[in-house]
Amino acid sequence: MVVPFVYAFNILNLYFFMFRIMVLLILKTKFERERTMDGIIDIKDLCFRYSQENEKLDLSHVDLHVNEGEWLAVIGHNGSGKSTLAKAIDGLIEPESGEIFVDGQKLTEESLWNIRKKIGMVFQNPDNQFVGADVEGDVAFGLENQGIEREEMHIRVKEALQVVNMQDFAKHEPVRLSGGQKQRVAIAGVLALRPKIVIFDESTSMLDPEGRMQIISLIKQMNREEGFTVISITHDIDEASLADRVVVVDDGKIMGDSLPEELFQKGNELIDLGLDVPYPQRLKFELNKRGIQTPSEYMDEGSMVNWLSRSILKN
Amino acid sequence: MVKSIHIEKLNYVYQSGTPFSRRALTDVSLDIKTGSYTAIIGHTGSGKSTLLQHLNGLLKPTSGSLTVAGNHITSETKNKELNELRHHVGFVFQFPEAQLFEETVLKDIAFAPKNFGKSDEEAEQVAAKMATLVGLPDSVLDSSPFELSGGQMRRVAIAGVLAMEPQILVLDEPTAGLDPKGRLEMMEMFEQLHQEQHLTIILVTHQMNDVANYADHVVVMENGGLxxxxxxxxxxSDPDWLHKHHLGLPQTTAFAAKLAKQGVPFETLPLTEKQLAEKLAELMPQSGGELHG
Structure with a gap:
């Protein structure tokens, strides 16, 4: 009979079809995993010196890997080379040797402009970054430079100002803004260009405490909600504590790569690395000096408050 | 105690008498004692900088008066008379290293005393002394100030201000942009100048920890008034009041306030970690062995 044969054939065919889909799915996930392993930034054996007369390298055999969507904090004392590293990634300085890959593309003279479109940089002093006559004009400046159409420009400026919560200030003059607000406008200018990576080079260090907290929570929002890859070069312990990973730069070399909470256990050593000692650590140190034993593991502020109040209030 | 600075009903209006006139200071009255360490806090635009600029005669009051180190200044004071005042008040602005310009560190520090009429030799003697005072090693005196690290450049600039041998040192966010270690060293250096040279210090800062650790007096400004x-x-001692005025607490005080919320008893909130640790040590069970793990 013909009919059962057709059934049999169809079932076989179906099995075969399903098998093919499974193989494809497995291959696809494997491929995707490999892609993310590539990282959005890969630095291989990078060396740089500012002047040929310098005996010492200003960046010395740096290897660094940054994953897409990651928040990486780079710490180190003044003059350690951390800002130089950021400049190298953006192609602002030319390495002596080594390679930099950004989003799968090798950084060369030819690829430079394409790569810079993928990277936004926010610097320390908000006053040095203002070019427009009003907030809107300032955010539009980078877009004008790239020859973006006027209509598209309007949309992007509006969007960017919304992300940094400065839409109500579109027509304001920069002089009337606080430091934190100016820095938010600078960030909007960067966002309007739709980069994949945003590098913050000590962007909170000149702000008052309120402005500082605003920018830190904005960085967090950009990373966690908007999916930007963030590199923050910082001396700020609060900023570093929010990162996924902290890299320590000293003397132009990468000296450490760890989770924030691992790093914070170092106590007073952190001062030499260009960071403050987290408050609970400092308090522990003072308590130990007075003969009070404290738990040895790292505690953040919340757990330190809990531990202290429990120990005091139980008797 | 002698009053180093006496300010009485000081008013200042920018572009007074024009349609753009803007009131920046309103009826400010303030006394600052000789040898004291006063912190001035407040937001951008609260009038801090305008007030500071009166202290060395960069601005003259629109009405009211001030007396600084024996010099009385009103709206009538002639600009020439302000020279004397500038001998007594040293100003460290934000990023003072931006003002360095000489070929060597020693020459840069000696510039001000030379300008105020000292001979080259005298000026360089003073400069060498001040370099030591701010912790610059002798080895850098003959190098260019631009070859130094950021922290050291700032020390050169500060030595230049000290070389005028002022009685009053006004510091406008002197640690901005330095890393935590540089900040601490700089603040300890000012503390030493305060203790050993008996300088009257006025510090404008956003760092509440510095206020808690160093100042004996605090002035809070808002909208041009105290x-x-x-x-x-x-x-x-009043976190709610500070919060209302968008001002922060020193880390210790903020931490102690959290403990207080959990029921830990404090009569007054401590300001420094040493004070807090002291208090906690009293409250904690003392037998060291009781703690497990």
Whole structure:
């Protein structure tokens, strides 16, 4: 009979079809995993010196890997080379040797402009970054430079100002803004260009405490909600504590790569690395000096408050 | 105690008499004692900088008066008379290293005393002394100030201000942009100048920890007026008031306030970690062996 044969054939065919889909799915996930392993930034054996007369390298055999969507904090004392590293990634300085890959593309003279479109940089002093006559004009400046159409420009400026919560200030003059607000406008200018990576080079260090907290929570929002890859070069312990990973730069070399909470256990050593000692650590140190034993593991502020109040209030 | 600075009903209006006139200071009255360490806090635009600029005659009051180190200044004071005042008040602005310009560190520090009429030799003697005072090693005196690290460049600039041998040192966010270690060293250096050279110090800062650690007096400004003029203990004892005025607490005080919420008893909130640790040590069970793990 013909009919059962057709059934049999169809079932076989179906099995075969399903098998093919499974193989494809497995291959696809494997491929995707490999892609993310590539990282959005890969630095291989990078060396740089500012002047040929310098005996010492200003960046010395740096290897660094940054994953897409990651928040990486780079710490180190003044003059350690951390800002130089950021400049190298953006192609602002030319390495002596080594390679930099950004989003799968090798950084060369030819690829430079394409790569810079993928990277936004926010610097320390908000006053040095203002070019427009009003907030809107300032955010539009980078877009004008790239020859973006006027209509598209309007949309992007509006969007960017919304992300940094400065839409109500579109027509304001920069002089009337606080430091934190100016820095938010600078960030909007960067966002309007739709980069994949945003590098913050000590962007909170000149702000008052309120402005500082605003920018830190904005960085967090950009990373966690908007999916930007963030590199923050910082001396700020609060900023570093929010990162996924902290890299320590000293003397132009990468000296450490760890989770924030691992790093914070170092106590007073952190001062030499260009960071403050987290408050609970400092308090522990003072308590130990007075003969009070404290738990040895790292505690953040919340757990330190809990531990202290429990120990005091139980008797 | 002698009054180093006496300010009475000081008013200042920018572009007074024009359609653009803007009131920047309103009826500010303030006394600062010789040898004291006063912190001025408040937001951008609160009038801090305008007030500071009166202290060395960069601005003259629109009405009211001030007396600084024996010099009385009103709206009538001639600009020439302000020279004397500038001998007595040293100003460290934000990023003072931006003002370095000489070929060597020593020459840069010696510039001001030379300008105020000292001979080359005298000026360089003073300069060498001040370099030591701010912790610059002798080895850098003959190098260019631009070859130094950021922290050291700032020390050169500060030595230049000290070389005028002022009685009053005004510091406008002197640690901005330095890393935590540089900040601490700089603040300890000012403390030493305060203790050993008996300089009257006026510090404008956003760093509440510095206020708690170093100042004996705090002035809080808002909208061109003083809203508090007291001790750090008093000002920081009211977190709600500070919060209302968008001002922070020193880390210790903020931490102690959290403990207080959990029921840990404090009569007054401590300002420094040493004070807090002291208090906690009293409250904690003392037998060291009791703690497990």
């Amino acid at each position: 809203i508090a003029n007291s001790t750090p203990e008093r000002v920081f």
